[in-house]
Amino acid sequence: MASRNRLGLVASILTIWATMSPALEQTTYAAEPRxxxxxxxxxxxxxxxxxxxxxxxxxxxxxxxxxxxxxxxxxxxxxxxxxxxxxxxxxxxxxxxxxxxxxxxxxxxxxxxxxxxxxxxxxxxxxxxxxxxxxxxxxxxxxxxxxxxxxxxxxxxxxxxxxxxxxxxxxxxxxDRWVDLPKRGWFSGDVHVHHPTTKKAHRDFLLRYAEAEDLHVVNVLEMGHHRGTDFKQLGFGKKFREVRGAYCLVSGQEEPRSTFGHII
Structure with a gap:
């Protein structure tokens, strides 16, 4: 009899918990309104x-x-x-x-x-x-x-x-602009960018970055070191330059690298 009573008590507790838990869960984990x-x-x-x-x-x-x-x-x-x-x-x-x-x-x-x-x-x-x-x-x-x-x-x-x-x-x-240098014959650029260009999504990022920073020319550099190179480029020369609107990617290489400077 005592065993059956204990089982009944457990069953009742579980039933009450199952009934209450959604409300408790909602109270505990309710997200702040955004x-x-x-x-x-x-x-x-x-x-x-x-x-x-x-x-x-x-x-x-x-x-x-x-x-x-x-x-x-x-x-x-x-x-x-x-x-x-x-x-x-x-x-x-x-x-x-x-x-x-x-x-x-x-x-x-x-x-x-x-x-x-x-x-x-x-x-x-x-x-x-x-x-x-x-x-x-x-x-x-x-x-x-x-x-x-x-x-x-x-x-x-x-x-x-x-x-x-x-x-x-x-x-x-x-x-709004405070100055428009292209109208005066000067075009902004970033001459030292390290980033791969082997994927279209990489080049899309760089061109969108150029637009967001209003950089007309982005020099993307493969970086040389004693083990080879990093930031691989799709290719070099005019064939591999990419222009979209007023923004252009030009690939180059930084080599050699040393404490005294780099050559591009």
Missing amino acids: ARIQFNLWDVPSGKPVPAMVCIRDLEDNSVRLPPDGRIMQQVSQTHEFYHGIEYEADNPDWIGPARKTLGIGDNQDRSFVYEELPSLPFWHEPVVYQTQPSFSIKLEPGRYQISVARGMEYIPITESFTVATQDQEHTLKL
């Missing part, structure tokens, strides 16, 4: 949407937030990601590029130690920068946030704060 914030990046001179370099930061705790889910950035991108190659996803509106460390002492895995405390860009006061699509969204909990946007040296950088409640929002950020 709003979807849509950003549209607009180039004033051309009147067209453009990619750019962005950082979104929580003003309460200074954490960097990453689209599209608003997760807190735990670690900046590492050097090995560039060795393997960043792949651009043209059909993915949520695609973002690597989160690059722009402030603070780094090392050769996240930011060259030679910069020490110097900022990567004199006008950029955010800890990182990452590339976005011309139109992108991010989900954020209620609070106060800040977005900073830059597009190379010839555009006026933007920094705006915004408050998130529970409603979705949409913001259009207009990027």
Whole structure:
């Protein structure tokens, strides 16, 4: 009899737990409400949407937030990601590029130690920068946030704060030039870029990066060392140059490498 009573008691407890558990689970794991914030990046001179370099930061705790889910950035991108190659996803509106460390002492895995405390860009006061699509969204909990946007040296950088409640929002950020050097015969470029170009997705990333930074010429360098080369290129010479609109990839080689400098 006692055994049957104990079994009945266990069965009753299990029944009560099964009835209560969904409510308990919902209470324990209920997610904080989040709003979807849509950003549209607009180039004033051309009147067209453009990619750019962005950082979104929580003003309460200074954490960097990453689209599209608003997760807190735990670690900046590492050097090995560039060795393997960043792949651009043209059909993915949520695609973002690597989160690059722009402030603070780094090392050769996240930011060259030679910069020490110097900022990567004199006008950029955010800890990182990452590339976005011309139109992108991010989900954020209620609070106060800040977005900073830059597009190379010839555009006026933007920094705006915004408050998130529970409603979705949409913001259009207009990027305007302070100078137009191509009209004067000068074209911006990055002469020292290490990245493979053997895949189309690699070249797509570099060209989209060029557009986001408004770099008309990107010199992509295969890097020589005593064991061979890294950052393999699809090929060299005019045949392998790639031009899309006003942006161009040109492959070269950095060799030899030494303490006293490199030859390109």
